[in-house]
Amino acid sequence: MALAPVSGAVQAIHHAVGAHPLPHRPVLDAVVAEVERHRRPLLVLDNCEHLLADVAGVVSELLARCPRLRVLVTSREPLRLAGEQVFAVGELTLPAADADVAEALRHDAVALFRDRAVSVDRSFEVDAANVADVVAVCRSLDGMPLAIELAARRTTVLSPADVLARLGDRLALLTGPRAADDRHRTLRTAIGWSYDLLSEEEQAASRRLAVLGVPFDLGVASAVCGVPDALELLSGLEQKSLLVAERAGGRTTFRQLESIRLYCHERAIAHGDLSLVADRVVEWVCSVVEPEISSFFPSPPVVLRLDRNVGLLDLAVARTAATGDWSRHALAIVATAWTSTPRGPRGAPTELLHQALSRPMPQTYRSVLAVLAAMHHRTRGGWHATRRFAEESLAIERADGRRPGTTARALEVLASAEAHTGDPELAYRLFDEAAALLREPDDKLARAILLNSYGWTLLQHGFADRAAPLVREALTLTRLIGLPHMLNPVLHTAGAIALARKSFPEAVELFREGLQAGSEHPVDQYYDLEGLALGLLGVGSDDERALSLLTSAAVVRTRYDFRAEPYWQALLDDARAVCRERISAARLRAAESTGERMSLAQAISYALTAQPPADSDGVVSARERHVATLVAEGLTNRQIGQRLGISPHTVARHVTHARSKLGLRSRAQLAVWAGRQTS
Known part of the structure; x- marks a missing residue:
């Protein structure tokens, strides 16, 4: 039975099992009597999140008094009873972004989209023309079944590409039929149902974490939520399916599914949380950077911590610039300069470094920013700018005389510049001076x-x-x-x-x-x-x-x-x-x-990888050779399929077979092999 519409578990179960009232006896006794009449009784309770404590008490009593009874409960979080077995139902499986039709339909998210779209438009099919958009919709919706169902229903008037283009406003776009359960009629109400059941502390945490817009670790969450340790908050939100914990490389990060994040972000705006979160992110960034500011090189754990939370640094830079907090602005840019991502180079942009150095700040911070600017120009071959910024940093350090680490760094960068623009012998003396400073620590x-x-x-x-x-x-x-x-x-x-x-x-x-x-x-x-x-x-x-x-x-x-x-x-x-x-x-x-x-x-x-074989082309069919030639021209599977009049899936099969026959591990190797054959 569904418990969403009811306010009391015992009476609802009594009604659902058809128990007969027992004179002068509690309602639960009547339920027990009815359950005991069956040889293998199974009680199914759906949507228990709003009656969790009530349901837990009733189920515990029933299990104690009815040894043959089995209970199946659906809820956003477990009942936490002895002997309870929890089966987590997460997001549907998702294909890779470039999956072809056959591969995409092997994943539950795409299959659900296809099935629900066909239910409202029998002519709909996932084909080579729309598979990329269907996959992108499912991936954007994080594999959430309800969101995918509601998106698929829009195919009566919108193509998958149109649905994808409108997902930025998904809370308004994704609505269901009038006959649907009120909680499932729109994506907004479905998420709102769960949000409203949270405690005030959990609601505040959900709103504030949504402002981040990127995955975060426990330390960041604690800072943003304003608590010494946010572990219990995060654990509660994860158990209620409002947060996803991801474990990789021996660490745990958390994220909100994008649809949930957008809903909570709306609530954050309504509660005026945006500035509060930005200020707390700034405080967190500065707390990480400040202890390392006078070192030759930040400690690897600090760099790793910043790398893992690199998505927060833009927020810190923007907030400190907007408030004119130039000292902490400098620290935020230092953090940016210390980090890198798999998609971009290490270091802050040139313009950002130069603008920051034009602002008032403590000399300690100016020295570090100047040497980072020097390193930035060194990487780009700007040796005169490297020299100028390194000299500025070194002058500050020599005047202070208390920070061997930053002094040595300024000497090292200046030595590199002198070697290219001035006197190499002077450069070697600067290197020796820096090495002497680093012998003691x-x-x-x-x-x-x-x-x-x-x-x-x-x-x-x-x-x-x-x-x-x-x-x-x-x-x-x-x-x-x-x-x-x-x-x-x-x-x-x-x-x-x-x-x-x-x-x-x-x-x-x-x-x-x-x-x-x-x-x-x-x-x-x-x-x-x-x-x-x-x-x-x-x-x-x-x-x-x-x-x-x-x-x-x-x-x-x-x-x-x-x-x-x-x-x-x-x-x-x-x-x-x-x-x-x-x-x-x-x-x-x-x-x-x-x-x-x-x-x-x-x-x-x-x-x-090992060197590709050059003389094994005899085992490759004519069609596979032709496909490999088009791969060498830089065409995608879809483009090759259009040129040859075959499906992208067939193209992918030819590419796979050719690579297998030739012992090649990558598409790039196949392209090289094809280029050799045409020379």
């Missing part, structure tokens, strides 16, 4: 970073033998620290030294290790792709792969304005000249085309 990571920078500078000026022991020590220190992703820049310098010494096999292994070690920050890995390409050319093992990697790295450099130092750029230019000499014109174009089309993740995967 037992900061292995800071010393490793400094020695690596020193070694890289020496190498660029032709002193590979002087650089080698410095980089060896840096590599040893970094391995001792046990942070694999911090190995990436040191392995690159070690690989570059191996290149300078013509030890090409050693260079290849070092750059491969760097690609594997730096997987947490893939945008940093374009340098390793270039190094691996130089090593492959030196070995002479795979010139076309090397050219594809060089081209892919060049795309990253152009996108983010990362300019190579003159020393490294000369090596890259020489490598391209070698490729033009060794590779035929047709294969050269195919290799470059492959590199241009690959994403950075694909290029890294391509770099780390």
